[in-house]
Amino acid sequence: MSIVTADISVSADGFGAAADQSLAHPFGSIDQDRLHAWMFDHGDDNAAEVAAILDAGAFVMGRNMFSPGRGPWDLDWRGWWGEEPPYRAPVFVLTHHERPPLEMDGGTTFHFVTDGPEAALERARAAAGERNVSIAGGAGTLNAYLAAGQVDELRVHVAPFVSGLDAGSRLFAGVPATPLVPVAVRGTPHVTHVTYRRASA
Template identity: 55%
Template sequence: MTFVFSDMAISADGFASGLGQTAQKPFGDCLMDDLLRWRFEGAEENAAEIDDIVNAGAFVMGRNMFGPDRGEFDQDWTGWWGPNPPYHGPVFVLSHHTREPLEMEGGTTFTFVTDGIEAALEQAKAVAGTDGRVSIAGGATTVNQYLRAGLIDELRTHISPVIFGEGERLFLDVPAQPMSIVSARASRLVTHITYRIG
């Protein structure tokens, strides 16, 4: 059975990004450097968690995680990551607007899915295989949709010591459900907590 997981970097008060996302500010009006400092300044100390974030056979992400535009796609926009995104595999992007698949360097192909979260996940599972892994890459709104639908097996939170006060919150409108802690590890800049869902 395909294993479905998600990694979310969040603030101490549960936000994955701020409001006001633009092409220049992928995380909106928030202290992005504080949220992700552990991935750069603390890269060696958190190497195992960083490596595991992109260790999947396929990925699903929301439209906002792919880019800042709304409505019809800006065909010149190829994502926040430059010509060689970190995924190096198939990425299924949830959208209300069609776009032809976008092939990038390193084996990343963005496929745009317009018929819902279940359809995107089924396509990702088909690519990853029954013994494979699918990452629900984000953002928070997308992860919350999959949590509401009961479609995530494991949630890994990476909690940074910063308060945003507002923004895109993890667990927004997610119904009560049991979780168990698989692992917890604190480092200098982040606390990693992994939950098994259900």
């Protein structure tokens, strides 16, 4: 059965990004190298978790995940991932600014959705068919879907460092009190992978 999954890398104190995001520093002043070392420097140790992130039939992401811009689109901007992004599936980008779909190499097409998270999820479900839909982040977008009770499986990748941040994008911010069901946990030297399922209603 098709489910909605979500992955996020956080510091031990729960941050997915700092508040001061920019083109040069898309995750802001959080130590991005430490946050993602498990994936980029130690992918062999964490191959199953890396593969699981991309094993979806469609993706939903927030505007900041695609672009650091706040205003209307710079139509020359084609995302952080180069001409062949790793998604290889439709990606629905939440935004307030219309933009035509952007077809990339390798099967990824970015669709820009201006009618809200619920509509984006519906479109992603339809595009994914029998496959899963993945909420690709950032934390704010993920928290919105968690608050709405729409994430079936949440995979938290806890990087082993304290960010030292006072503010930023924190996993679970604004999410109401919710029980979770831990279904898997695995540690490697550079990350702790914790998988939660939504408690049955």
